[in-house]
Amino acid sequence: MTDWTDPDTFAQALEQAETREKGNYFENFEEGDLIEHDPGLTLTRWGNEQWMGQTLNHDPAYWRTDAAEARDFDEPPIHPDYLTAATLGITVEDLSEKGGYFLGRTDVRFPEAPVYAGTELHVESEVVDTATSSSRPEYGIVSWRTRGKDPETGDVLCSYERTNMIPRREPVATDGGATAEEDDEPTLPETFVTPEGGYFEDFVDALERADAENAAVAYRHERGRTQDDVTVASLPLATLNTAKQHHNVDEMADSPSGSIVTYGDVTRSTALGHARSDEQTWREVGFDDESFHTFVAVGDTVYAFTRVLQAADDASSDEAGTVRFQHIAFNQDDEPVYSGTRTAEIQKRSN
Template identity: 70%
Template sequence: MDYTDTETFGTILDRTATREKGNCFEDFSEGDRIEHAPGLTLSNYANELWASQTLNHDPMYWRTDAARAAGFEEPPVHPDYLLAAVMGPTVEDLSEKGGYFLGRTNVRYHDQSVTPGTELRVSSTVESTATSSSRPEYGIVTWETEGKDAETGDPLVSYERTNMIPRREPVATDGGESAAADGGDADSGEGDADDTPPSEFITPDGDRFGDFAAALDAAADRDAAVAYRHERGRTMDDVMVATLPLMTLNTAKQHHNVDVMADSPSGDIVAYGDVTRSVALGHARSDEATYRELGCDDERFHTFVTPGDTVYGFTRVVDAEDTHDHAGTVTFEHIAFNQHDEPVYSGTRRALIQQ
């Protein structure tokens, strides 16, 4: 028999089973700890590719003189690349089966002096499992993930994320449509009496901590908010949608298998959430004198981003606290939106901004 004969091979494919990858909802139990086998060694090439393509061009991540002026001995890896490189190897074990990425919170950077050549070890712990009230074919799982330096064991970055995960067998539910119960956007404001936008939006005069604090003072006791749009936009291309996630060992077919995704709700491959997020933060950082990243919370991904979509950025300044001689702590709310002015990502972020 000639296995490469087209008609014969089609018959063979119809009769053979597929060895599947990934885990279903039933494979996760609260307290389970997963050591993720692939461990990236952070490279200068991948770091620069990620930062350049997502428009994160802060010189302290590129030039020795700028890095030393910011308190580093040499240019560190960009925190967005570090976070994506920790999350990428978890996909095969946690979410490769598919299902909605409901959100991530408690993103914390424990060491920002990580340099190229650092080898990662990544582990996740199942925090909780729950039944989806509206989608009986899915369950909801939350994991805490931590990336460590393989040589020293020191923690580098950690976070919690929640996904809908396919079940092997659907379960009976009450058919409820609660967004909050299913991890959806519980802060949509629907039915909230205070959902009218402020009458005035104030833009800071500059990119320093004092500029943000002064703008917040100006907005105080007025129907005003400190918020502004960023001028730059980034159109998603093949490098952004396929190359960057694969570079972090993210094996999700949603980012690189056009054949499979042709019949999906998006109709095409979709961008890795961390790429969309990094573009949004790159736009924001271009208008601020960032000194250190502290962390992010309440991150949500609102709709698909596909090749050809353009991602823009919007920022609201929530709080500014004078915490250091050389920098102050600013809390931002960031929203990325596409060419149709539809939000695609949102999250709160805390960063030290230079005085």
């Protein structure tokens, strides 16, 4: 009788056995395909608070009933960062579990109405573009439009477009990539202006001062958050993100990081948490031009740097004005790890 658990016997069995694969190759995607992702999840207050607490997002309206009611919420709502991460996490098994570089995300949008705990999140993605990678024959490039929906109402709760490199079953010939032209030497303004506070009027005043001085409104945030097993492994699992980059140390041993790495939305949310601690956020409107520049792993510390790009008194309520930011997350070696532009309504001091 064969003992299948004998180490030599089992090693032979592993060599003969076929692996049942997860995820899809580039060839599986065609423009116009609509993918409905299972299983979806129910957005819970526990999941929301775990995400916010671990990424230092401490806006009281998402934690306390009295602060929520002061902002016309019925109760503390689901935070947009958790909603975004959950929407993307659900898609990973179908879209990007095979690996490949996350090239960017843009047009991240939310409804004006708050989303509350207990809402079921169903997610679908449409393939909007496929292309050959000019520099990596073993990959193709795929873009998807993803929508997270409330199945009861049909309302879109979170939507965005993201682009990934996706492994091919069979490499193809490429031109090796175009030669990049040398850019002119970058120049920075001689002066950086820091807002005096975190209200809308403070950002308006800082922009006016910067314009008069030919300066930029740019500053760094003091807090840092060192990545640990919770942020690197537990948080992506809570959003059903099955990517091996976050869970499989054996698979990642020969990768540039040498181990598992932080889910990009954890890095992003941590940097945004640092930034929001220095402002009076009223409502998140959306994000554009998001890029992840290098990996973040256990032991790395995430910091944040902010530029204020524009402020306009055109918000949907009298309590706030609209401000557009660029946020850059960086590590302990001052290397950028994430960047993106963000539009938010910022509370007015007069209210």
